[in-house]
Amino acid sequence: MLEAPSPTGTVLRVPETPTEDAAYFTTEEPDEARAYYDEYGYVVLRKVVLPSLCSRALEAFDRVGRFSRIPMLRQKNMRYERHTFSADGYLDNPIFNVQDLGSRALGPFRNAALDILTAPRVAEAVAVLLGCSRAKLIQSMFFEAPAGTWAHQDSYYQDSAAGLGGGIAGWYALEDIDAGAGRFYVCPGSHRTVPVIRNTGTHNFATGHDNYRDAMLETIRRHQVGFTAPYLAAGDVLFWNSLTIHGSLPASRKGVSRRSFTAHYLRDDDAMLQFHSRIRSQRMTSYNGLQVGMLHDQDLMRNRLVRGAAFHFPAQYMALRRAALRAVLAQRAARRALQGIAGAGQDWADASKSGPKPPLNPSLE
Numbered sequence: 001m002l003e004a005p006s007p008t009g010t011v012l013r014v015p016e017t018p019t020e021d022a023a024y025f026t027t028e029e030p031d032e033a034r035a036y037y038d039e040y041g042y043v044v045l046r047k048v049v050l051p052s053l054c055s056r057a058l059e060a061f062d063r064v065g066r067f068s069r070i071p072m073l074r075q076k077n078m079r080y081e082r083h084t085f086s087a088d089g090y091l092d093n094p095i096f097n098v099q100d101l102g103s104r105a106l107g108p109f110r111n112a113a114l115d116i117l118t119a120p121r122v123a124e125a126v127a128v129l130l131g132c133s134r135a136k137l138i139q140s141m142f143f144e145a146p147a148g149t150w151a152h153q154d155s156y157y158q159d160s161a162a163g164l165g166g167g168i169a170g171w172y173a174l175e176d177i178d179a180g181a182g183r184f185y186v187c188p189g190s191h192r193t194v195p196v197i198r199n200t201g202t203h204n205f206a207t208g209h210d211n212y213r214d215a216m217l218e219t220i221r222r223h224q225v226g227f228t229a230p231y232l233a234a235g236d237v238l239f240w241n242s243l244t245i246h247g248s249l250p251a252s253r254k255g256v257s258r259r260s261f262t263a264h265y266l267r268d269d270d271a272m273l274q275f276h277s278r279i280r281s282q283r284m285t286s287y288n289g290l291q292v293g294m295l296h297d298q299d300l301m302r303n304r305l306v307r308g309a310a311f312h313f314p315a316q317y318m319a320l321r322r323a324a325l326r327a328v329l330a331q332r333a334a335r336r337a338l339q340g341i342a343g344a345g346q347d348w349a350d351a352s353k354s355g356p357k358p359p360l361n362p363s364l365e
Helices: 030-040 051-065 103-117 120-130 209-223 301-312 314-339 346-353
Strands: 002-005 011-014 042-045 135-143 158-160 168-173 184-186 237-241 246-248 260-267 272-274 278-280 283-287 290-294
Touching: 030 042, 030 120, 051 103, 103 135, 103 260, 120 135, 120 168, 120 237, 120 260, 158 260, 184 237, 301 314
Parallel strands: 135 290
Antiparallel strands: 002 011, 042 237, 135 260, 158 272, 168 237, 168 260, 184 246, 272 278, 283 290
């Protein structure tokens, strides 16, 4: 076991090998996996993705993506930027929405990613965990260098319009993830025991993001939730609920990568609730029979024009984006005040606060 500090300063024991971690489940155990997911807000499924698909995605990135000069939307700051690399030579600014990459120059990598994120075994597993017949992919990311992501609930950024907690995400290991490479962590049971921090007031995304991050850490301490950072080998997937607190540790070793995809899903008949404030429509396409959201499809000329403007005039682009977001959040806050309601999913959130606290698996704390 590697001992590393958790986001709240406690000691987190990170498994170095599969034998140091729980066995978890495979896709051949859907009922057991669903029960575990419902109880703890996450589950690991072993060997979901074929090794050949993992290798193909990495090879495609190395061949057409690594040396590309095309600006791409980035997970860290939502800006269009060219690649930056860590001192170890790994991509340092993760790619946001791989499905939006242009097919002419980056199609082999985009398609290799979608072959994983929409694979039949993946689609079936997501549907089982969501309790539906069919799901859809709404967002994706590609990581290579250790990221060190702060603790958060996905619901703050996007969730199900049908009710908070109706979204699910998966972290897909494309290689055996080293314990010191910024391992992904979750807080077991937090989807049921920790209240939702609303994207409003002093915690709104436009002006209060730092306040939200501080409030999340204080909430973790107050509710005394534990952390676990499961071992993931190439082809394993960690799925978690949109209300489950999670993040990734900073790197504690040099020369290691954490090559992986992250993907977010909803029920096929659901819509994306963004920033707890608006329904965000998406143009959809179909891949492997699964609906895939295309927010910034770079095969469309208008999106390439936006990319060019955002890349060449980043300060002006971000100022306009922040102003638009502030207007959306202010409009939603005014509407909620007039209606005298707490917004989409409030009844569910209130019920979750008083729900029973599930027993945490001592081996995972």
